[in-house]
Amino acid sequence: MQCPSLSSVDTDYSACALEFCPGQRNLFACGTYQVLKAGERAGAPQSSAEKGEDAVDGATPGEEEEEEAGNSPEVTRVGRCLLYEVDSEGKQLEEKQRVEGPAILDLKWSPRPWQGRTTLAVADAKGHVQLHGLDEETGLLSHVQTVDCADESTLCLSLDWSNRRQASPEPASIVVSLSSGSICTQGGESSFTVTNEWHAHDFEPWIAAFDCWEPSTVWTGGDDLTLKGWDLRQGCDRPTFVNKRSFEGGVTTIQSHQHVENLFAVGSYDSHIRLFDRRKPLVPLTTFDAGGGIWRLKWHPSDPRRLLVAGMHGGFKVVDFDGLALGAGVDEAGWLKPGEARLHARFDGHESLAYGVDWSDGGTTSEGKDLVASCSFYDHALHVWAC
Template sequence: MASFDTGFPADSLEFCPSPLASDIVACGTYKLDNDTFSAENERTNQQHRRGQCLIFRVQSNETSDKLSIEKMQECDLAAVLDMKWCHLGETSQPLLAVADSMANITLHQLNTSEKRLSQIERIQCATSDVLCLSLDWSNRLRPQSSPGCLIVSLSNGSLCLLRPTQTSHLALTETWHAHDYEPWIAAWNYWDINIIYSGGDDLRLLAWDIRQGFAKPVHINKRFDAGVTSIQSHPHIENIFAVGSYDHKIRIFDARKPSVPLAQADAGGGVWRLKWHPSSTRRNDVLVASMHDGFKIVSFDLDISIDQLPTGAKFTRRFDEHKSLAYGADWSYAPSGSRGTIIGSCSFYDHTLHLWRG
């Protein structure tokens, strides 16, 4: 295990998927500077939020199981709420998209020799009193030399779609009202990138088809007991996607029958992030950040047909070294050794990043 004090509260963590930089992990932080908090100030965004994108190099010793972490760079930004690396071709320089508290999406290119980011573009998605809450790239299953599309959720209830153009990496092309309260998450169906999923504090999971416009969703699921916080399409099994909620539950859905989950498990503590394992050999494993109950790995039996129900979920590992809200978590894309995959996790008020294996 290895640890690092991130300085500001940490809420987002993403390993680089590029084979040129599989030893790189990015961590986003969120600092509220105002000493006096009020609901009205929060609503009107009168507080000053700032953050950083921290770049670390991770090294491992398979023989001794020792992990080490070295900070390579810190980039000062508005407060960071989410980040995602774009899955590009193996020879392309890695590209990181960052969602911040002033409605910006910033794109940063990683120099793989120097292990440092350079900001190459900034896209304003709304007025500066709106927060970009989450983002997701469309091309997870189709790595290419240029970026895919980006879906972004905004604190005013809207979603916005950013597409590549001939003159820039990305441009804002559509914005539409999606949720009555904060849409904490928006994500693509990686197998059919005409479909976007979103979830929010209105207790709804929505599906949108970009071919049909954005006047109304193509599917609505209201069967949640609290806000929907996390969605990720399965990178190895078509039609399957995982959904997390403040109601503590992880739900596994089939896109062909999205009203009722195929399986579910109680993760405890309110689920903030879910990540499928990046390797097909561990396609049943989900990494979970449970806000008030630490980090854990849960395994679902998904090697079945749609007409069969999974036999249930098994929690195979938990990590309880964090002393505060469990927010950011990700699997490393580096080859897993006999001791398991490297995992990064970060927590908020104790501003801590941990590396461990699972």
């Protein structure tokens, strides 16, 4: 099924991250990224080379043109956090706010209120995580805190909150992957500080994510074609497992299944979605070739079988694992059995790298279809569609 665009907007800067606000089906944030060479100013049109349709998998987003040997120009990375509101049918899209700052590589809302309010965490290109609180009366963001994860030459590549599935007696924490190859965690009662840091990968760790059923477990993946597990209770001197056999490209995205315990999905530049049981993470339970290289995966908020895919060169897709329809089945040995995957729908309205995508949190059209928002990089486009 091909899904039509219901509304769209030009984000000006290249768009690479997007997420709907928990509990507010019509509100979402989009993060953007633009590289300025010496002498360029923010907001200036990009050259055709900088729009770079021939992107190289494995390069930091937006910076493939800097990889020519010899004389890379001095650059500044700028970005905006854009807050949008869309109507229930997906046809009226309004920008409510823009927050200027360093380039944004990832952003995620706190699944549960942090310090009494919904909070947006932003991973930026100057080694920071920016925390912005959402005001319930105005519906706008205000800066709460900046957490220094590394020096300003280091990029924060991804982040994840520990409290996605349920409230916990423990305070919420955030895990962040850094372009240096390190991973850090942040936590605290009234404000966040870096609580742990360790070197995890020899190349860029594109992704770090919590097991939402057991937040003391962190999974990481990187450009070294490796998936690793870490137990925060035992310290992170060594991983609990190392999977180098399953992947033919860099590991780019990981998401724990919030409805099926022990199950998590992993995406890679090699275009394959792999589902793993956390109890045997060296062998995938099932594999599906989604095409195009995968940048992000998002499980549906309520339908356990449905997975949303940002497929880079292959557009956006919705994939169903029918074995998860009524909760995961198990085989005779007790291992999860998600079944074969099938393509449910696709959206090909973007003309560039498919990077950011998310389900609306409970948003459906009058026809009963799920609202989805997606964004792409070099054409700096944002679309709302339904499937």
